[in-house]
Amino acid sequence: MTPGLGVGREAARDIIDPTYQGVCELRLTNQKQRISALQQVPLLAGLSRASLGQLAHRAEEVEVRSGAYLTRQGALGSEVYVVLDGSFVVRRHTRTVATRKKGEVFGEMSLIDGMPRRANVVAEKDSTVLVVHKRDFEQLLDTPRIARGVMQTLASRLQEADKRILG
Numbered sequence: 605m606t607p608g609l610g611v612g613r614e615a616a617r618d619i620i621d622p623t624y625q626g627v628c629e630l631r632l633t634n635q636k637q638r639i640s641a642l643q644q645v646p647l648l649a650g651l652s653r654a655s656l657g658q659l660a661h662r663a664e665e666v667e668v669r670s671g672a673y674l675t676r677q678g679a680l681g682s683e684v685y686v687v688l689d690g691s692f693v694v695r696r697h698t699r700t701v702a703t704r705k706k707g708e709v710f711g712e713m714s715l716i717d718g719m720p721r722r723a724n725v726v727a728e729k730d731s732t733v734l735v736v737h738k739r740d741f742e743q744l745l746d747t748p749r750i751a752r753g754v755m756q757t758l759a760s761r762l763q764e765a766d767k768r769i770l771g
Contacts, residue, residue, distance in 0.1 A: 635660055641688050642734070645707050647757060648686075650749025659744070664735045668727045674711075675725040681714030684741045690731020695724045701768070702761075703728070712754060715741055 638660035642648050648656065665688065668674060674685060674692060687708050694702040694710065701723065704710045714721050715738050736744075744750045 638663075638665065638734070642686070645686055645709065647709050647753045648744075648750065650747060650753065651744075655747070659736065659740060660734075662737070662740050666733055666735055668731050668733060670727050670729045670731075672727050673724055674727065674733065675714075675721045675723070677722060677724045678720045681711055681721050682738050684709060684711045684715060684736045684738075685725075686734040686736065688732040688734055691728045692725050692731060693728050695726065696722065702764070709757065712741065713758065716754075716758075 635657065639653065639656045642651075642656045642660055648659075651659070663686075668690070675681065677696065685704075687704050687706050687710075689706055691706075692704045692710070693700050694704060704725070710725060711721075713719075745754065
């Protein structure tokens, strides 16, 4: 067990990227709190309360320490992350390309295309995420409104990348 955290390092590695080097703690908030947090995520706005309840029950809430890597560039992804609190920097090699804050989602591209992660994602400060595993994310994509929201998110990120590259 990691002292004072209530979760062993092996469990942390199973929840977070396999090359995870930081420290995390599973959080056990009640179902109502999780549903309430998910209702604030724009990407999930199209889900019914019952669907949000199923997602809240299956997803894992994890506290991530400042400086911990949630994903590693080049690693295969098997989760999507919903930021419940805090913030993360997205880095390709040594360059910061984006930040993700409360209500934002990241990690979906690797699940959609099956390619390795394109960036490192590092906690800027102590943060909390909801970890949605691949099978649950794929079920979410069966909801047309969610699938459309994911496409809009990806299109927006592509436009941001174009602006950075082309000026």
